[in-house]
Amino acid sequence: MQASLRDKMEVINSIFANRHCSFFLAVLLLLASTMSLAIAEIHHHDFVVQATKVKRLCQTHNSITVNGMFPGPTLEAKDGDTLVVKVVNKARYNVTIHWHGIRQMRTGWADGPEFVTQCPIRPGGSYTYRFTIEGQEGTLWWHAHSSWLRATVYGALIILPREGSSYPFAKPKRETPILLGEWWDANPIDVVRQSTRTGAAPNISDAYTINGQPGDLYNCSSEGN
Numbered sequence: 548m549q550a551s552l553r554d555k556m557e558v559i560n561s562i563f564a565n566r567h568c569s570f571f572l573a574v575l576l577l578l579a580s581t582m583s584l585a586i587a588e589i590h591h592h593d594f595v596v597q598a599t600k601v602k603r604l605c606q607t608h609n610s611i612t613v614n615g616m617f618p619g620p621t622l623e624a625k626d627g628d629t630l631v632v633k634v635v636n637k638a639r640y641n642v643t644i645h646w647h648g649i650r651q652m653r654t655g656w657a658d659g660p661e662f663v664t665q666c667p668i669r670p671g672g673s674y675t676y677r678f679t680i681e682g683q684e685g686t687l688w689w690h691a692h693s694s695w696l697r698a699t700v701y702g703a704l705i706i707l708p709r710e711g712s713s714y715p716f717a718k719p720k721r722e723t724p725i726l727l728g729e730w731w732d733a734n735p736i737d738v739v740r741q742s743t744r745t746g747a748a749p750n751i752s753d754a755y756t757i758n759g760q761p762g763d764l765y766n767c768s769s770e771g772n
């Protein structure tokens with residue numbers, strides 16, 4: 548009789564000890580999650596895809612841009628941060644935006660390739676991309692993933708290390724994003740449509756660009772156009 552009472556007491560003690568243990572575990576988990584929440588940020592951006600007058604190689608084109616900028620806005624975030632980008636399509640073409648190199652963990656619908664992970668955003672429509680950067684740092688880029696809108700719809704996506712962490716190299720004195728691109732002295736959509744129609748290779752570009760500029764060796768570049 549006494550032995551069985553002792554057994555029962557031991558069982559109760561062990562349950563109590565386990566509860567104690569799981570209570571501390573819960574407190575620890577709560578602390579850890581609030582700490583990571585305190586450091587991680589949510590960045591909201593509005594991308595308005597629209598026709599914009601852009602002059603290159605002496606000619607003005609109605610290029611499709613984001614927020615009237617060519618190249619588009621540079622996004623900056625830290626590893627662990629969340630990006631929320633509302634894309635409003637005011638252009639006359641379908642569009643999607645792809646976050647090139649971002650590992651979409653459980654957010655495949657934010658990846659961007661049209662007809663693969665989403666329907667394209669129709670003219671007049673909008674779509675909000677929401678994803679968290681997990682375990683990545685460095686400079687990536689974003690670009691349109693719908694036909695050849697990517698020729699002018701692109702920009703840098705800079706991922707800084709988490710707070711208290713650093714890149715695996717000495718801190719540079721200065722940092723400047725460099726975006727390499729190509730410029731067609733034509734509507735890029737017409738270039739790819741002609742290629743699809745004829746079956747021939749698309750016309751090659753008329754200039755290489757750095758940060759959207761063709762450089763001194765091309766016509767009219769000296770005017771900063």
Ligand SMILES: [Cu+2]
Binds near residue numbers: 645647648690
């Ligand atoms: Cu890409």
